[in-house]
Amino acid sequence: MIKKLLTVSCMLALAGTAQAATTWTMSAEQPDNNYLTINVREFAKDVEEATNGSLKINVQSNSILLKRPEVKRGVQQGVIQIGEALMSINGNEDAIYEVDSVPFLATSFDESQKLWNLARPAIAERLDKQGLMLLYAAPWPSQGFYTKKEISSLDDLNGSRFRSYSAATSRLATLMGATPTTVNSQEVPQAFSTGVIDSMITSPSTGVDTQAWDYVSHYYDVQAFIPLNFVIVNKRAFSRLSEAEQTALLAASERAETRGWQMGRERTEALTKTLSDHGMTVLPPPDAVRADMQKIGATMAEEWLSKAGADGQKILDAYRGN
Secondary structure (H helix, E strand, O other), rough: OHHHHHHHHHHHHHHHHHHHHHHHHEEEEOOOOOOOHHHHHHHHHHHHHHOOEEEEEEEEEOOOOOOHHHHHHHHHHOOOOOEEHHHHHHHOHHHHHHHOOOOOOOOHHHHHHHHHHHHHHHHHHHHHHEEEEEEEEEEEOOOEEEEEOOOOHHHOOOOOOEEEEEHHHHHHHHHHOOEEEEOOOOHHHHHHHHOOOEEEEOHHHHHHHHHHHOOOOOEEEEOOOOOOEEEEEEEHHHOOOHHHHHHHHHHHHHHHHHHHHHHHHHHHHHHHHHHHHHHEEOOOHHHHHHHHHHHHHHHHHHHHHHHHHHHHHHHHHHHHHO
């Protein structure tokens, strides 16, 4: 009888554990072979293991649940509990989200990580006021030009149909004399094949994901800036977790951020080489292009500062050591 009661008790305990398990749905932005998504899936696995399965994160990749502009609102409204998206896509709401997208402000991973660490408190504060919590951010590779022809100056892109993916890149295209056209990364190949766009600025990662060698011939490694994807969670959903689950989630977030920056550093060179291996002409930007881009960067920095206000000035002063 005692043995039978113990067996029943164990069964009830296991059933209680199963019933107590929480499953979150997470929107990840890129396809599964993109290192940012690989990092997200590792993060989800880490959380499940650290909580002994009491918190599971069901990752839906390639923006099949929500598109970039929809993720922040979707998490805020509880459509999904957690999501990953390009941070600067929220620039129309608040310029602080575009701190990573000012051309030539931070072009190396060291510079970008320094800038992110300085900007993080202001970004976390804004998210907190909207019922959101910042978990971590990870970098894309630095941004370069993809073109169908050789270019020697930005004049060669004047009038071109230039793919943009945020307010910052739209402004960049306009200052270059190009026509900005918003196209999601998953739609890039079709947009090139149908003539919707004929040039773009994006990372080697997106170039590889979309097989850029099928629709353009040149990649110029401008290293204009390093955009970030951030991962955010609904605060109400977070508050419903046990203290142990919250601790495990935050610890997994720290590891994901460290891993994401490491992956960005390690994979950028290999991704750029993949473009070359598939027949693309990979070049540094001509001196005239770099000079023109630096002028545009200075203009955009001033414009960003005028919108970002005191918080933006504080970030830039700390970044520049003023």
